[in-house]
Amino acid sequence: MPDLATVKAALAAQRIETPSWAYGNSGTRFKVFAQPGVPRTPREKLDDAARVHEHTGVAPTVALHIPWDRVDDYAALAAYARERGLGLGAINSNVFQDDDYKLGSVTNPDPAVRRKALGHLLECVDIMDATGSRDLKLWFSDGTNYPGQDDLHARQDRLAEALAAVYERLGDDQRMLLEYKFFEPAFYATDVPDWGTAYAHCLKLGPKAQVVVDTGHHAPGTNIEFIVALLLRERKLGGFDFNSRFYADDDLMVGAADPFQLFRIMYEVVRGGGLGDEIAFMLDQCHNIEAKIPAIIRSVMNVQEATAKALLVDAKALRDAQLAGDVLGANAVLMDAFNTDVRPLLAEVRTEAGLHPDPMAAYRASGWQEHIVADRVGGTQAGWGA
Numbered sequence: 001m002p003d004l005a006t007v008k009a010a011l012a013a014q015r016i017e018t019p020s021w022a023y024g025n026s027g028t029r030f031k032v033f034a035q036p037g038v039p040r041t042p043r044e045k046l047d048d049a050a051r052v053h054e055h056t057g058v059a060p061t062v063a064l065h066i067p068w069d070r071v072d073d074y075a076a077l078a079a080y081a082r083e084r085g086l087g088l089g090a091i092n093s094n095v096f097q098d099d100d101y102k103l104g105s106v107t108n109p110d111p112a113v114r115r116k117a118l119g120h121l122l123e124c125v126d127i128m129d130a131t132g133s134r135d136l137k138l139w140f141s142d143g144t145n146y147p148g149q150d151d152l153h154a155r156q157d158r159l160a161e162a163l164a165a166v167y168e169r170l171g172d173d174q175r176m177l178l179e180y181k182f183f184e185p186a187f188y189a190t191d192v193p194d195w196g197t198a199y200a201h202c203l204k205l206g207p208k209a210q211v212v213v214d215t216g217h218h219a220p221g222t223n224i225e226f227i228v229a230l231l232l233r234e235r236k237l238g239g240f241d242f243n244s245r246f247y248a249d250d251d252l253m254v255g256a257a258d259p260f261q262l263f264r265i266m267y268e269v270v271r272g273g274g275l276g277d278e279i280a281f282m283l284d285q286c287h288n289i290e291a292k293i294p295a296i297i298r299s300v301m302n303v304q305e306a307t308a309k310a311l312l313v314d315a316k317a318l319r320d321a322q323l324a325g326d327v328l329g330a331n332a333v334l335m336d337a338f339n340t341d342v343r344p345l346l347a348e349v350r351t352e353a354g355l356h357p358d359p360m361a362a363y364r365a366s367g368w369q370e371h372i373v374a375d376r377v378g379g380t381q382a383g384w385g386a
């Protein structure tokens with residue numbers, strides 16, 4: 001059996017990054033339901049993120065999305081975060097919400113539009129310099145809706161050219177994380193639709209270019225843990241955008257739709273030695289109808305529970321069964337870990353770290369929700385559905 005002290009130490013050291021946009025109002029293209037007390041500024045998003053970290057102890061960084069979190073002074077925003085025990089995490093670029101990008105951003109047939117998009121990506125690296133962020137997260141909505149609309153080959157050339165320019169601009173301690181998504185908003189051909197496309201570009205660029213796996217960005221039935229295992233083996237897994245999906249890119253709370261899948265993913269992370277700082281464990285979610293801060297706390301806990309179960313897999317028993325060709329025995333080892341109730345173990349880890357054993361109860365008792373509802377009027381939208 002795995003050594004319990006080692007399991008606890010790994011859980012205490014785990015880091016999960018929360019996204020600034022999860023704290024703001026969001027919705028679908030049909031309706032954004034405004035909630036009372038949501039943040040009006042990036043600083044207020046950090047105030048809320050500080051509560052998540054205070055109660056969970058494992059969420060010390062916050063990802064920004066530019067321009068949703070545009071401020072005049074990013075170094076001052078980083079200082080504000082530090083005063084609250086936080087750091088600023090990945091900088092997410094946004095080249096998908098401008099009229100100019102109707103036919104694409106970095107893959108647009110018009111060189112002037114491509115220049116504009118690249119300018120934004122380079123500006124994001126300037127922001128990273130000011131915030132001290134390590135990772136630039138790149139997601140491109142680029143693609144086409146109709147066969148023949150544009151040249152698929154040429155679009156890859158344009159993408160490669162832009163990525164190379166961004167790569168050149170990265171500092172020694174900075175990385176770019178390239179995200180893929182199989183469709184939406186493009187419905188015929190997306191320019192970075194899958195891990196293979198992202199991997200091919202990252203491989204050509206070099207070690208500072210890594211693939212990011214958004215768990216909501218695959219076709220139904222895709223074996224995501226296989227992708228994770230493969231990318232880890234190739235040292236090309238840079239991070240995760242965690243969320244869960246029932247249908248498409250639903251951005252629901254991670255672990256809500258399929259906790260078993262999350263466990264299988266975290267098992268491959270543990271198996272592949274990926275549970276350290278090299279992999280960024282980020283949430284990318286929107287809480288359209290549920291209360292935001294508790295939803296983010298719940299999501300962090302769901303990742304912790306999947307990780308705890310993954311750490312409890314008896315690696316020796318599993319290997320022995322695998323090598324003996326014991327199909328049912330090997331499967332039983334994995335299922336035993338998945339079926340373990342790890343909540344008492346995590347409560348213990350939290351108590352040992354000086355935290356309340358139940359972060360949800362601690363948040364409810366803190367009075368923060370009542371405070372923000374009374375104090376904040378006119379919260380901002382997350383960016384989605386705007």
Ligand code: PSV
Pocket residue numbers: 021092093139179181214241249284285
């Ligand atoms: C796109 O669907 C995506 O997953 C990218 O990460 C965006 O930047 C993010 O959503 C914003 O929520």
Ligand code: MN
Pocket residue numbers: 139179214241284
């Ligand atoms: Mn994402």
Ligand code: MN
Pocket residue numbers: 181214216217249284
């Ligand atoms: Mn997405």
